[in-house]
Amino acid sequence: MLFVKIFWIFSQIGIFNFGGGYAMISLIYNDVVVKNHWLTSSEFTDIVAISQSTPGPIGINAATYTGYVAVVNAGFPHWAGIISAVIASLAIIWLPFILMICISHYLLNHKDSPIVKDIFAALRPAIIGLIAAAAIMLMNKDNFGSPHEDMFSFAISIALFAAAFVATRFYKANPILVLALCGIVGLIVY
């Protein structure tokens, strides 16, 4: 039953993913953490960090990883996790794949359709809101700590967040380098 649900949810995520890797993270977070509680918020952030720092499309990395962890968290053995990871990865691919093949087929005839252009003109701003929402929802106790419990680590979290934000936003820093440096800071100060 869990496998069917994983397949169904990741199929949805695949077909509604218009904004690339980060928009997909927002969709996965909503379904996997908020709605179904298969993963905790901090487990999810760890998965995003690993998906970012390993080669390959972030969406596939995140789907494979989430599929595995969700099933293992539910108390199933490793082999069931492997099957679930493969199911999640294929689920995320198959619907867009069929769509893409149809588009490839008809591309020469309908390239500059005004209707398609209108739809995407409205989708692009909405996707920015979607990604911002994922960032805001992840600014929680799991990822930043709490100022009431441990002021020191909360301040460090805020500082690391600010440094990473400035580095990627204004200096186009390599994301893997940013994650590695923040991780090393964690190793030293905690």
Added chain:
Amino acid sequence: MLLKFFLTCNKIGAFTLGGGYAMIPIMEQEFVDKNHWMERQEFMDIMVVAQTTPGIFSIDMASHIGYKMKGVWGGIVGAIGIALPSIIMILLIAMFFHTFKDNIYVAKFFRGARPAVVALIAAPCFKMAKTANINRYNCWIPIVCCLLIAAMGVSPIWIIIAAGISGFLYGKYKRKRNNIKD
């Protein structure tokens, strides 16, 4: 030729860090310059289509090229070719990490990395705002979408459906109005 295409896709999947857009120059080099599977103009056209259709960018690209070469099976070879190295690599990491995540040093490392992950997600919003032509007349769209999801718990899927339908209707209305003027 299909085997060579499969191995090329494996290579792209296995050696490109950073996902989606970081893969473009490598795909261009492999598909256009080295193997001449498509023209540069065609590569640009497909890039736009892959960006505007749902799904994973690099997989869309590989599906199209595969389809062009050998039909639907060619497309499947391309899509699986890109995804396979990721699936294997992530599975190995997941099995390893799941047993070692309670290790104190691993835990400390990720405690530092977590705020950075959130920053990495937040930062591209501003760059994307530029490409989506956000100005003071339409800046309410991303803000409202963000509030609906983060504060009211609306599923992002509904936001995407609503945005697509409104874009379609607004475009139709705009064309109708212009036709009357002409």
